[in-house]
Amino acid sequence: MSEELKCSQCGGQMVPKKKTERNMGVQVAGVLVFMLGLILCFTGLGAFFGVPLMIGACFMGYKKKKIMACTSCGYFFERV
Ligand SMILES: [Zn+2]
Numbered sequence: 013m014s015e016e017l018k019c020s021q022c023g024g025q026m027v028p029k030k031k032t033e034r035n036m037g038v039q040v041a042g043v044l045v046f047m048l049g050l051i052l053c054f055t056g057l058g059a060f061f062g063v064p065l066m067i068g069a070c071f072m073g074y075k076k077k078k079i080m081a082c083t084s085c086g087y088f089f090e091r092v
Contacts, residue, residue, distance in 0.1 A: 017080060019084070019085060019087055020087070021085050021087040022082065022084055022085045022087070024082045024084030024085060026080045026081065026082055026083075027081060027083055028078065028079075028080055028081075029078075029079050029080070029081040029088070030076055030077065030079070031076070031077045031079045031081075031088070032074055032075070032076055032077075033074070033075045033077055034073055034074060034075075035073045035074075035075065036073070037073075038072050038073035039072065039073030041072060041073075042069040042070070042071075042072030042073050043069070045065055045068070045069040045072065046065075046069035048062075048065060049061070049062040049063065049064075049069060050062065050066060052065065053066075077090060078090070078091040079091060
């Protein structure tokens with residue numbers, strides 16, 4: 013499928029891209045989960061749960077979105 017999309021703002025070429033969206037509320041929760049994992053690490057055996065928890069917390073609040081972005085003006089819209 014070759015979709016030649018033109019930008020509605022400047023007529024430039026639209027290319028498929030991925031956009032990372034941050035969610036502040038979830039990020040705050042991620043920090044709490046990270047600290048919980050850190051505390052678990054100090055309990056010895058808890059490190060088995062604490063380490064994956066800390067790694068998982070780093071990815072909390074980030075969401076990958078598929079978008080079409082204009083190469084010339086930066087205009088974009090979400091793809092369904
Ligand atoms: Zn444009």
